[in-house]
Amino acid sequence: MKKQIICINWGTRYGPRFINRLYAMVARNITPPFSFTCFTDSDQGVRPEVDCQPLPPLDFVMPKNTKGKWPKARLWSKTLGTLTGPVLFLDLDLVITGNLDEFFSYGDPDQVILARNPAKPFERVGQTSVFRFPVGKLYPLQERFLADPQAVADEYRYEQRFVTRNAPGGVELFPHRWVQHFRYQCMPTFPLNLALEPRLPEGTKIVIFPGGVLPEHAIRGGWAGREGWSLGQHLRGVTERHEDGSRWRYLRHYIKPTKWVEDVWHE
Numbered sequence: 001m002k003k004q005i006i007c008i009n010w011g012t013r014y015g016p017r018f019i020n021r022l023y024a025m026v027a028r029n030i031t032p033p034f035s036f037t038c039f040t041d042s043d044q045g046v047r048p049e050v051d052c053q054p055l056p057p058l059d060f061v062m063p064k065n066t067k068g069k070w071p072k073a074r075l076w077s078k079t080l081g082t083l084t085g086p087v088l089f090l091d092l093d094l095v096i097t098g099n100l101d102e103f104f105s106y107g108d109p110d111q112v113i114l115a116r117n118p119a120k121p122f123e124r125v126g127q128t129s130v131f132r133f134p135v136g137k138l139y140p141l142q143e144r145f146l147a148d149p150q151a152v153a154d155e156y157r158y159e160q161r162f163v164t165r166n167a168p169g170g171v172e173l174f175p176h177r178w179v180q181h182f183r184y185q186c187m188p189t190f191p192l193n194l195a196l197e198p199r200l201p202e203g204t205k206i207v208i209f210p211g212g213v214l215p216e217h218a219i220r221g222g223w224a225g226r227e228g229w230s231l232g233q234h235l236r237g238v239t240e241r242h243e244d245g246s247r248w249r250y251l252r253h254y255i256k257p258t259k260w261v262e263d264v265w266h267e
Contacts, residue, residue, distance in 0.1 A: 003034040003104045004087045006080070009041070010055060010071060016045030018092040023050050024267040025096035029205075037083060039074065047267075053081035060146055063153030070149065070159050072128060076142035080135045085109070091129040091208060095215050095265045098178075098205035103132060106174060110134055112167040115179035115208070117160065126171055128160040129208040130179050133167075141166055177203035182218060183211050183253075190252040194231055197256040213255070215265040221257035223250055 005026055009019060023036050027049075036050055043052035056074040063070055075089060086109045088100070107113050112133045114126025141163065145152050156162040164171050180186055186198040186207060198218065200207070209215060213223075222229035231254065 001085075001104075003030060003101070004083055004085065005030075005034060005036045005100075006039065006075070006083070006087045006089050007037075007092055008039045008055070008072065008075065008089075009092060011041070014092045015042075016047075019050060020045075020047045020267055021265060022090060022092055022094075022096075023047060025264060026090070026100065029096050029098065030100045035083075037081065037087075039081065056080060058142075058146075060149050063150045066153040066157055068153065068156070068158035068160070068162075069128070070145075070153060072159055073142055073145050076138035076145070078136050078139045078142075083135050086132055086134050088132045089128070089130070090206075093214050094129060094206055094208045095261055096206055097200060097260070097264055098203075100205060103130075103174065103178070103205070107172050110137070111169070111172050112137060112163070113172045113174055114160070114164065115206075116173050116176050118181045118184045119210075124164070124173075125158075125161050126164045126173055127179065127181075127208065127210075128163060129210065130174070130206055131163070137168060138163065140168055177201065178205045180204045180207050182207050182209050183213055187253075187255065193254055193256070194251065195256075198258045198261075200260050207261075213253075215261050218255055218258040218261040219265065221255050223253050223255060226250065 007019065007022060009015065019038050026036055038046065038050050038052050039055050040052055041055055046052055056077040058074045080087065088103050113131060114128060115130040117125045117127040152162060156165070180201055182198065185201060187193055188196045188198065217223065217227050220228040
């Protein structure tokens with residue numbers, strides 16, 4: 001059975017550089033046959049191996065003051081372009097560090113299966129940076145969301161909590177070792193992060209980058225907005241307050257340049 005990978009791109013935050021690198025990482029870490037489809041508002045600059053299809057139409061007003069990636073609700077449509085059956089969704093800003101084949105053989109093909117969310121250790125909630133679902137299975141969620149997007153967002157805050165709590169038939173979670181959160185599970189805690197490079201835990205297949213940090217930040221070191229800064233530069237700039245009012249956040253989240261991210265995040 002063909003393994004079907006999908007991703008979604010809108011606006012200018014990511015674009016072809018991320019799409020092309022994601023395709024290359026997939027191709028290096030999967031046993032053919034496979035397909036790679038990007039639902040996007042522009043195919044300019046995207047390598048020809050990527051099947052670019054239009055964003056699934058969705059007419060709604062984006063919820064205000066919510067952190068979740070609610071435009072992903074497009075993926076819950078009754079149809080997704082020309083695709084049918086199980087698809088594995090991948091965020092554009094993740095890195096692939098191991099073989100992906102087991103993401104397709106794990107569990108029942110009719111299940112909705114998500115990565116685990118380490119940011120909520122006391123709550124069984126999935127992470128939609130990586131999740132597998134049969135096309136059309138989540139359509140009831142889209143109908144409920146479109147009936148009142150703001151009310152759904154206010155109740156659940158994040159689209160991944162909404163999916164976890166309401167997916168028809170419930171959800172399963174992928175084994176915890178397979179998907180690691182860069183900030184929570186790879187970066188050493190303060191003050192060790194000032195001296196030690198982030199680690200790649202054994203058995204990791206995918207590393208996700210929620211929270212504003214991107215693979216290029218990990219490669220260059222520093223922090224988002226201070227990419228490539230040395231520890232000395234961070235120390236000299238500690239008097240500058242972060243947007244949350246803290247003088248020390250830049251040090252608590254300082255990243256040593258991370259070679260293993262550089263080794264995999266490329267075409």
